[in-house]
Structures are given as C-alpha cells and as structure tokens.
Amino acid sequence: MFKVPDHQVAGHRASNGVIGPLIDDSGNFYKPLQNDERGSKEVAFYKNFALNSEIPDQIRKFFPIYHGTQLIEASDGSGLHPHLVLExxxxxxxxxxxxxxxxxxxxxxxxxxxxxxxxxxxxxRETTSLPLGFRISGLQIYGSKESGVWKPDKKYLKNFTADDVRLVLRKFVSSNSLEDSGKEPDCSFASTVYGGSTGILAQLLELKAWFEEQTIYHFYSSSVLIVYEKESILKGMSSGATVKLVDFAHVIEGNGVIDHNFLGGLCSLIKFISEILTYVPNNTYKAFPKKP
Ligand SMILES: O=P(O)(O)O[C@@H]1[C@@H](OP(=O)(O)O)[C@H](OP(=O)(O)O)[C@H](O)[C@H](OP(=O)(O)O)[C@H]1OP(=O)(O)O
Ligand SMILES: Nc1ncnc2c1ncn2[C@@H]1O[C@H](COP(=O)(O)OP(=O)(O)O)[C@@H](O)[C@H]1O
Structure with missing residues (x-):
C-alpha cells in the first residue's frame, strides 16, 4: 500500500497534478524519476555507487540503500511511472x-x-548558499505531543540569513522553542544529538574525511539530511541521530579532482554545529580545550 510521506521536508512533493514521492509499509521510499535527464542521471549515480569498489564500506552508510527502480502507480493517479526504490x-x-x-x-x-x-x-545568491556554503532547504522540528511539529515553508527558509541559520540549528535541538516564540533556545538536546561519538558532528566529520580524499564524484545540489527522534531521548533511548546524503540528480564525474564546493560547504556546516556544542547562553562561546 503506497502513501504520500508525512515527513518529506523539501523537493518536489505530491500535490494536485504534480508527481511526488511515495512510501510503503516496508520501509521503502519511492522517488519518481524525473522525465528529463535528471531521472536517468540519478539512477546512473546509484548504480555506479553500488558497484564502485573504491567506496569505503564505512561511507556507504551515509547513502540511502538503493533497491533499483520499479514501475508503480504515480501519486497523481496519472498511471504507471518509474520510481527509484530507496531505503x-x-x-x-x-x-x-x-x-x-x-x-x-x-x-x-x-x-x-x-x-x-x-x-x-x-x-x-539570494540564499545563504553563497556566503555560508550551504542553505537549509527543508525543515521539520518536532516539539512535543501537545505542540506538534513546526514545518516552515520554502519561502520562509529561502529568506534565512546566517543568524537565522545559527538560531534554527539551535532550535532544532531545543526543548523550548518552536517557531518564532522569542525564547532563547535551551539546546537541551545538543549534546545528545550533535555531540558524542555517534552524534551528528562525529558523523559529519567522518563524511568530511572522505570528501578530503575522494575524487570520484562532484555532488552539486545534493543535500545532507539530519534526522533524530526527540521522543526516544525523552524515554532514555538513543536519539537515532543520523546523517544521510540525498538527491543525486546533479552528480558529475570528479575526474581526479577534490569536490571543493561540497567539502567547503560541509566544513562550514561543521563549524556551525561545533559552535552550538561550545555555546554558553550569554552569547559567549566556551574556548576549545587546549591541545595537550
Ligand atoms: O523550481 P524550484 O524552485 O522548486 O526548484 C527546485 C529546488 O527547490 P528550491 O527552490 O531550491 O528549494 C529543489 O531543491 P530542494 O530539493 O527543495 O532542496 C531541487 O533543487 C529541484 O531541482 P532538482 O530536482 O534537484 O533538479 C528544483 O526543481 P526544478 O525547478 O529544477 O525542477
Ligand atoms: N531516502 C529517503 N528517505 C526518506 N525521505 C527522503 C529520502 N530521500 C528524500 N527524502 C525526502 O524528500 C525530500 C526531497 O528529496 P530530494 O531527493 O532532494 O528530491 P528532489 O529531487 O525532488 O529535490 C528530502 O528533503 C526528504 O525530506
């Protein structure tokens, strides 16, 4: 049984007359192949990636598992359409x-x-991509059973300044601030979600180490998806903090050259996350521990 995902935050969404992704009950995400070369380019990437023996095993976990393509009924009811079948x-x-x-x-x-x-x-030029090397394209922050979810629209996110990005990355891991509540985010989940040996920062650093070496692909317009589950933390379980790369319709061959564009953006995101982990409320930052 296919359905439109509740938790899609960016990209082309299923709506009247527009084909969008579908999910099933078995943990699969079906991304419709775009009719132009983008669809075939993304399939080519997944196939190449699956077969490429130069990809280190520990790097594969940062990519959704690829289960091939499948013809399924499109979300807009227009008939059978090829979809990428992803984890x-x-x-x-x-x-x-x-x-x-x-x-x-x-x-x-x-x-x-x-x-x-x-x-x-x-x-x-109009977003933080140029000044920061990344932009927030989609966002959903779960507050609580009572307050629900904050899912700002695309236009709101496009107007973000560097300060907005800094603030929202703090709200993302806070217990007290959804939307524009005016409250100082408490960052109470920062150390659990961003920090620690398996947190978001550690995962981003692992990815960065690969990007410092890999010259196989250049990833244009791809995204890092950061996901975690707040209710699990509240129950004393793991946050499930996960980093994945998505959207490979504009990946080109690296031809032996480092992907400086992606690497630069990743380093900038890492700096923002690191600063949250060392942030002390009265607008100061803890000094990084001195090297021994
Ligand atoms: O047209 P838009 O403005 O919705 O652009 C889409 C982008 O939305 P954005 O405005 O940057 O948030 C959209 O970006 P997100 O996935 O939303 O980050 C894609 O870049 C999409 O292009 P493609 O499928 O990757 O080739 C873009 O779609 P195309 O216009 O290239 O089909
Ligand atoms: N494998 C996946 N599992 C769950 N959600 C996904 C997956 N891939 C993409 N998404 C969701 O769909 C959105 C758009 O994905 P993306 O591949 O960028 O599509 P588009 O090419 O339309 O921009 C992401 O922001 C995310 O919310």
Whole structure:
C-alpha cells in the first residue's frame, strides 16, 4: 500500500497534478524519476555507487540503500511511472525532526544548460548558499505531543540569513522553542544529538574525511539530511541521530579532482554545529580545550 510521506521536508512533493514521492509499509521510499535527464542521471549515480569498489564500506552508510527502480502507480493517479526504490530514512521514527541542508556555495556546474545555471545562480545568491556554503532547504522540528511539529515553508527558509541559520540549528535541538516564540533556545538536546561519538558532528566529520580524499564524484545540489527522534531521548533511548546524503540528480564525474564546493560547504556546516556544542547562553562561546 503506497502513501504520500508525512515527513518529506523539501523537493518536489505530491500535490494536485504534480508527481511526488511515495512510501510503503516496508520501509521503502519511492522517488519518481524525473522525465528529463535528471531521472536517468540519478539512477546512473546509484548504480555506479553500488558497484564502485573504491567506496569505503564505512561511507556507504551515509547513502540511502538503493533497491533499483520499479514501475508503480504515480501519486497523481496519472498511471504507471518509474520510481527509484530507496531505503526510507525516516520510517523507523514516529516523530522525526529533520533538516534538509543543501551543500555547496554553487549548485550549478559547467555542463548544465544556461537556463539552469542562471536559475541556480540566482537562488545561490539570494540564499545563504553563497556566503555560508550551504542553505537549509527543508525543515521539520518536532516539539512535543501537545505542540506538534513546526514545518516552515520554502519561502520562509529561502529568506534565512546566517543568524537565522545559527538560531534554527539551535532550535532544532531545543526543548523550548518552536517557531518564532522569542525564547532563547535551551539546546537541551545538543549534546545528545550533535555531540558524542555517534552524534551528528562525529558523523559529519567522518563524511568530511572522505570528501578530503575522494575524487570520484562532484555532488552539486545534493543535500545532507539530519534526522533524530526527540521522543526516544525523552524515554532514555538513543536519539537515532543520523546523517544521510540525498538527491543525486546533479552528480558529475570528479575526474581526479577534490569536490571543493561540497567539502567547503560541509566544513562550514561543521563549524556551525561545533559552535552550538561550545555555546554558553550569554552569547559567549566556551574556548576549545587546549591541545595537550
Ligand atoms: O523550481 P524550484 O524552485 O522548486 O526548484 C527546485 C529546488 O527547490 P528550491 O527552490 O531550491 O528549494 C529543489 O531543491 P530542494 O530539493 O527543495 O532542496 C531541487 O533543487 C529541484 O531541482 P532538482 O530536482 O534537484 O533538479 C528544483 O526543481 P526544478 O525547478 O529544477 O525542477
Ligand atoms: N531516502 C529517503 N528517505 C526518506 N525521505 C527522503 C529520502 N530521500 C528524500 N527524502 C525526502 O524528500 C525530500 C526531497 O528529496 P530530494 O531527493 O532532494 O528530491 P528532489 O529531487 O525532488 O529535490 C528530502 O528533503 C526528504 O525530506
């Protein structure tokens, strides 16, 4: 039984006359192949990635598992349509908090069409992509059973400044602030979600180490998805904090060159997260411990 996912935060969504992703009860996420070359490029990426023996095993966990493609009824009822069948990253979490963070100050690449380049350039300039090397493309923050979920729309996120990004990454791991409540986020889940040996920061650093070496792919317009489950923490269980990469419709060959665009954006995101972990409420930051 297919249904439209409740927890999609960015990208093309199923709506009247628009094809969007579907999920099933078995933990699969079905992303409709776009009719132009984007669909075939994303399939080509997943196939190449699956077979590429140069990808270290510990890096594979950062990518959704790929189960091939399948013809299924499209979400808009227009008939059978090919879909990528992927692991559903959020299905095991009933109340996930999710951030879709598009990495890179440049979402376009020279091989793309002139129209595509100018469209991307405009978005990169108008968002935090250019100054920060990343932008928040989608967001959902779970508050509590009573307050529910805050899921700001695309337009709201596009207007973010660097300060808004800093604040929202703090709200993401707080117990007291949804929307524009005016409250100082308490960051009470920061050490559990962002910190620790298996937290978001540790995972981002592991990914960064690979990007410092890998020259196989250049990832344009791909996102880092950050997911965790607040209710689990409250029950004393693991936060389930997870980092995954998604959206590979604009991945090109690396040809032996480091993906500086992605690496730069990743380093910038790491800096923002690190600063939250060392933040002390009265607008100061704890000094980093001195090296022995
Ligand atoms: O048209 P828009 O403005 O919704 O752009 C889509 C982007 O939304 P954005 O405005 O950047 O948040 C959208 O970005 P997100 O996935 O929402 O971060 C994609 O970049 C999408 O392009 P593609 O499927 O990756 O080729 C983009 O779709 P296309 O317009 O390229 O089909
Ligand atoms: N494997 C997945 N599991 C769960 N959710 C996913 C998965 N892949 C993507 N998503 C959700 O769909 C959104 C859009 O995905 P993306 O691949 O960027 O689509 P698009 O090409 O339409 O931009 C993401 O922000 C996320 O919320």
């Amino acid at each position: 559903d990253i959020v299905s095991s979490r009933p109340n996930p908090s999710i951030a879709d963070i598009k990495i890179g100050s440049r979402t376009w690449y020279l091989e793309a069409s002139e129209d595509y380049i100018s469209k991307c350039l405009k978005k990169d």
